[in-house]
Amino acid sequence: SNSCTKGLSKDVPKDDVKLLITVKEHLRSVNSRKKDIENNIAANRSALRYFKKKAIKIPLLDKLTKNLETANDSWTTTKTMAPICAERISAANQIWAEKTSFKIEAYEKELESKLSKFRELLFWSYTDRNGEKLGSSMARKAIAEAEVNLQSEVRILEENSYLCNIFDLDGQIDVSRGIIDEMKMDLKEMSKLWEVSEGLEEYIRSSEALLWSAVDAESLEDGGKAQLKAVKGLNKSTRWSPA
Numbered sequence: 629s630n631s632c633t634k635g636l637s638k639d640v641p642k643d644d645v646k647l648l649i650t651v652k653e654h655l656r657s658v659n660s661r662k663k664d665i666e667n668n669i670a671a672n673r674s675a676l677r678y679f680k681k682k683a684i685k686i687p688l689l690d691k692l693t694k695n696l697e698t699a700n701d702s703w704t705t706t707k708t709m710a711p712i713c714a715e716r717i718s719a720a721n722q723i724w725a726e727k728t729s730f731k732i733e734a735y736e737k738e739l740e741s742k743l744s745k746f747r748e749l750l751f752w753s754y755t756d757r758n759g760e761k762l763g764s765s766m767a768r769k770a771i772a773e774a775e776v777n778l779q780s781e782v783r784i785l786e787e788n789s790y791l792c793n794i795f796d797l798d799g800q801i802d803v804s805r806g807i808i809d810e811m812k813m814d815l816k817e818m819s820k821l822w823e824v825s826e827g828l829e830e831y832i833r834s835s836e837a838l839l840w841s842a843v844d845a846e847s848l849e850d851g852g853k854a855q856l857k858a859v860k861g862l863n864k865s866t867r868w869s870p871a
Contacts, residue, residue, distance in 0.1 A: 632657055633706045636713040642720045645727075651717055652794055658710045669700050725795040732800050735788055739807045742781070746811055749774055751818055752869045764826040771819055778811055810865075817863040824859060 635654035640647050676693050679686045686692070751770040756762050785801070785808050792801045 633702065633709065636706065636709040640717045640720050642723055644720075645724050648717060648720050648724055649794055651713065652721070655710055655714060658706060662707070665703055669696065669703065672696050673700075721795070725797065728791045728795045729797055729800060732788055732792060732797065732804070735784075736804045736807075739781075739804050743807050743811065746774070746814070751822070754870050764822045764829075767822045767825075768819070771815055771822070774811075775815055778808070778815065781808060781811075813863075814865060817866045818869070821862050821866050821869065824862060828859070 632654045635651055636658070638647065638651055640651055673696060676686075676689065676696065678684075679689060680693070749770055750756060750762065751767040751774070754762060756766065785804060788804065789801045792798070
C-alpha cells in the first residue's frame with residue numbers, strides 16, 4: 629500500500645523509538661504479505677489475459693489491466709525499498725534492541741521481587757495480620773484483589789513481549805512470562821484450597837452438631853475419607869502455605 633511505501637521511505641532518528649517500531653512493522657508487513665500479494669497479482673493477471681484472449685466482454689477490462697500493472701509496479705517498488713530501509717534503520721535498531729534487552733532484564737528482576745511479595749499476601753495464611761482466623765470469605769476477597777492486580781501485570785508483560793518480538797529478542801521474555809503464569813496458577817490453586825477448607829470446616833461443624841443417637845459411623849467415615857481425598861488432591865504448589 630501507499631502508506632507502507634511511504635513508511636519505508638522515512639528517516640528514523642536514533643532517539644525516536646516509536647517511529648522505528650512503525651517502520652519495522654511496515655517491513656514485517658512486506659515480508660509477511662509477499663507471497664499472498666504476488667499470488668494475487670499473478671492470478672488476476674492470468675484471468676485478465678484469458679478474458680482478453682477469448683474476447684470475453686468484461687466492463688473496463690483495459691482499465692482493470694492498467695490498474696493491476698500499476699499495483700504491480702507499486703509492489704515492486706515497495707519490495708525494492710525494503711532491504712534499503714532495513715539497512716538505513718540498522719543503527720537505530722541496534723541501539724533500541726540493546727535498550728530493550730536491558731529493560732526486559734530489569735523487568736524480570738522486578739517481577740521476581742513482586743513474586744516474593746505476592747507470596748506474602750493474606751490468602752496464603754490461615755490467620756490475618758492480627759492473628760485472627762482469616763476465613764474463606766476474606767481469603768476469596770484477597771484472591772479477587774490479587775487477580776485484578778495481576779491483570780495489570782499481564783498487560784505490562786504483553787507490552788514487553790511485543791517489544792521483544794519487534795526487536796528479535798527471542799526467548800528473553802520467557803522467564804517473566806513464567807513468573808506471571810506461576811502467579812496465575814497460584815491464584816487458581818489457592819481458590820481451590822479455600823474451597824476445600826470451607827468444605828472441611830462445614831463437615832466438621834455438621835459432624836459435631838450430630839447427636840450420638842443420630843450418628844451413622846459408616847457415613848461419617850466416608851465423609852472423612854472424602855475430605856481427606858480433597859485435601860490430598862490440592863496442587864503441590866500450595867502445600868507450603870500455612871492456610
